Amino acid sequence: xxxxxxxxxxxxxxxxxxxxxxxxxxxxxxxxxxxxxxxxxxxxxxxxxxxxxxxxxxxxxxxxxxxxxxxxxxxxxxxxxxxxxxxxxxxxxxxxxxxxxxxxxxxxxxxxxxxxxxxxxxxxxxxxxxxxxxxxxxxxxxxxxxxxxxxxxxxxxxxxxxxxxxxxxxxxxxxxxxxxxxxxxxxxxxxxxxxxxxxxxxxxxxxxxxxxxxxxxxxxxxxxxxxxxxxxxxxxxxxxxxxxxxxxxxxxxxxxxxxxxxxxxxxxxxxxxxxxxxxxxxxxxxxxxxxxxxxxxxxxxxxxxxxxxxxxxxxxxxxxxxxxxxxxxxxxxxxxxxxxxxxxxxxx
Amino acid sequence: xxxxxxxxxxxxxxxxxxxxxxxxxxxxxxxxxxxxxxxxxxxxxxxxxxxxxxxxxxxxxxxxxxxxxxxxxxxxxxxxxxxxxxxxxxxxxxxxxxxxxxxxxxxxxxxxxxxxxxxxxxxxxxxxxxxxxxxxxxxxxxxxxxxxxxxxxxxxxxxxxxxxxxxxxxxxxxxxxxxxxxxxxxxxxxxxxxxxxxxxxxxxxxxxxxxxxxxxxxxxxxxxxxxxxxxxxxxxxxxxxxxx
Numbered sequence: 001x002x003x004x005x006x007x008x009x010x011x012x013x014x015x016x017x018x019x020x021x022x023x024x025x026x027x028x029x030x031x032x033x034x035x036x037x038x039x040x041x042x043x044x045x046x047x048x049x050x051x052x053x054x055x056x057x058x059x060x061x062x063x064x065x066x067x068x069x070x071x072x073x074x075x076x077x078x079x080x081x082x083x084x085x086x087x088x089x090x091x092x093x094x095x096x097x098x099x100x101x102x103x104x105x106x107x108x109x110x111x112x113x114x115x116x117x118x119x120x121x122x123x124x125x126x127x128x129x130x131x132x133x134x135x136x137x138x139x140x141x142x143x144x145x146x147x148x149x150x151x152x153x154x155x156x157x158x159x160x161x162x163x164x165x166x167x168x169x170x171x172x173x174x175x176x177x178x179x180x181x182x183x184x185x186x187x188x189x190x191x192x193x194x195x196x197x198x199x200x201x202x203x204x205x206x207x208x209x210x211x212x213x214x215x216x217x218x219x220x221x222x223x224x225x226x227x228x229x230x231x232x233x234x235x236x237x238x239x240x241x242x243x244x245x246x247x248x249x250x251x252x253x254x255x256x257x258x259x260x261x262x263x264x265x266x267x268x269x270x271x272x273x274x275x276x277x278x279x280x281x282x283x284x285x286x287x288x289x290x291x292x293x294x295x296x297x298x299x300x301x302x303x304x305x306x307x308x309x310x311x312x313x314x315x316x317x318x319x320x321x322x323x324x325x326x327x328x329x330x331x332x333x334x335x336x337x338x339x340x341x342x343x344x345x346x347x348x
Numbered sequence: 349x350x351x352x353x354x355x356x357x358x359x360x361x362x363x364x365x366x367x368x369x370x371x372x373x374x375x376x377x378x379x380x381x382x383x384x385x386x387x388x389x390x391x392x393x394x395x396x397x398x399x400x401x402x403x404x405x406x407x408x409x410x411x412x413x414x415x416x417x418x419x420x421x422x423x424x425x426x427x428x429x430x431x432x433x434x435x436x437x438x439x440x441x442x443x444x445x446x447x448x449x450x451x452x453x454x455x456x457x458x459x460x461x462x463x464x465x466x467x468x469x470x471x472x473x474x475x476x477x478x479x480x481x482x483x484x485x486x487x488x489x490x491x492x493x494x495x496x497x498x499x500x501x502x503x504x505x506x507x508x509x510x511x512x513x514x515x516x517x518x519x520x521x522x523x524x525x526x527x528x529x530x531x532x533x534x535x536x537x538x539x540x541x542x543x544x545x546x547x548x549x550x551x552x553x554x555x556x557x558x559x560x561x562x563x564x565x566x567x568x569x570x571x572x573x574x575x576x577x578x579x580x581x582x583x584x585x586x587x588x589x590x591x592x
Contacts, residue, residue, distance in 0.1 A: 037412070043580040047576065047580065184413050184415040185416065187469060189416055189417055190470040192480070218576070221569035222565045249576070252575045259568050
């Protein structure tokens with residue numbers, strides 16, 4: 001919980017990691033990819049405040065104690081959602097697996113939600129693994145990284161028939177939340193790998209599932225916003241938006257927030273620190289202090305109220321994951337400003 | 349001796365001139381996603397031309413995993429631009445520190461095209477991809493040109509009646525015209541200021557407010573990406589900070 005100026009904020013970190021990217025975990029022959037991946041993440045950390053930067057050695061393999069201190073003790077987070085990313089072609093035990101996350105989560109009951117993942121290219125075995133993970137870890141959400149390399153394939157789309165088969169199975173197992181993360185490779189390579197039109201169609205075809213688009217579809221914010229405004233079950237995951245822009249590029253952060261508030265609305269935006277890329281502490285503090293600039297350039301963007309910030313930092317994600325929110329952190333029913341429903345009429 | 353020295357100085361000057369022209373040629377190469385010159389973005393690590401006219405260019409990108417299709421376009425465009433400089437006889441453009449460096453560098457050197465460079469992984473060349481991002485550039489450029497008009501009090505509905513020739517010339521207007529021309533869209537003085545980048549038709553009436561909102565959104569997206577990419581490049585190569 002974060003308390004500031006007498007206001008209490010229930011904080012759900014809806015997108016964070018516990019990875020192992022140490023060289024001892026790199027797959028022989030694929031070292032360049034394992035190294036390139038973690039160095040790419042490390043460059044993202046460079047967009048945060050200098051005093052929060054870590055040396056690459058710590059960044060590759062931070063400890064349980066680091067995580068518990070950074071996220072909970074110092075970072076104000078009440079509940080954190082593990083989002084696994086496997087990358088087993090590059091990392092021997094996986095980069096950040098359901099098992100590794102859950103092992104940490106089991107030591108700290110009530111503090112973590114262990115999401116799992118699937119890869120529709122894994123056939124019947126993958127479906128069986130999904131079933132086992134949901135049963136064992138009680139997962140209510142999955143993280144999908146569509147650019148993962150898998151046995152010669154460079155990625156998939158949510159509209160692939162195999163992906164629909166997995167989504168149907170996931171829904172039957174009780175999965176509610178699909179966190180989607182796009183990456184730079186997909187087949188065929190001549191298409192835009194970050195295109196979100198597959199999410200658009202899938203969200204229409206699976207109205208019972210929520211689709212949280214992590215990094216708000218970056219680098220395709222414009223396509224994401226235009227899609228999200230038309231799909232009631234599509235959410236904006238703010239991981240990377242706050243971490244990557246609020247400190248390094250404040251003007252563009254304000255614009256992106258303004259666009260998200262206009263097109264998607266404050267009821268469908270969820271905070272995620274993307275830890276260990278960025279620590280939550282400075283993100284939570286900075287976001288609560290943040291205001292839309294008062295200059296002309298930003299004059300037609302919606303404003304953020306304290307209630308809006310409470311929703312974005314935790315209450316929206318608490319709804320998605322059925323979390324119990326302490327009375328003192330809840331909002332009266334009329335609080336906040338309306339979401340984007342009115343604006344969405346422009347599009348229909 | 350003096351004749352030789354003079355000749356050497358003249359040769360050196362000629363080489364410098366050719367190298368300068370090569371750099372100027374690279375400044376015409378844009379990142380298709382960010383719609384900005386690779387020289388401004390810091391993507392050109394080095395550019396030199398030997399006395400024999402061999403141009404050697406090293407490109408670098410913000411991450412090891414930047415999208416390979418856009419990376420290919422930049423390397424191929426850089427090759428074409430430098431190769432066309434008078435005085436350049438041969439050229440080599442190398443993308444460094446990228447997971448697909450080998451495929452891209454070999455493919456561009458062989459002038460074989462994207463499909464051949466990524467055997468089995470691509471089904472078409474990149475013309476359509478380039479066009480779809482030029483259309484985004486037209487949308488972003490529309491916001492750059494229209495926003496000052498709106499801020500100056502022009503009623504939004506009136507923008508539908510304006511032509512490109514009605515707008516006071518500016519670098520932003522010039523860029524918008526150029527991007528439209530590249531797509532074979534109307535770009536002359538009598539062309540509507542606000543057009544649909546798919547069809548080239550003027551946008552008016554009920555469609556105009558949403559179109560302008562999308563233009564603003566597209567610009568915000570490109571600006572945010574540019575801010576992030578340049579920040580990561582700086583971190584990756586320990587460069588001095590640029591300013592947004």
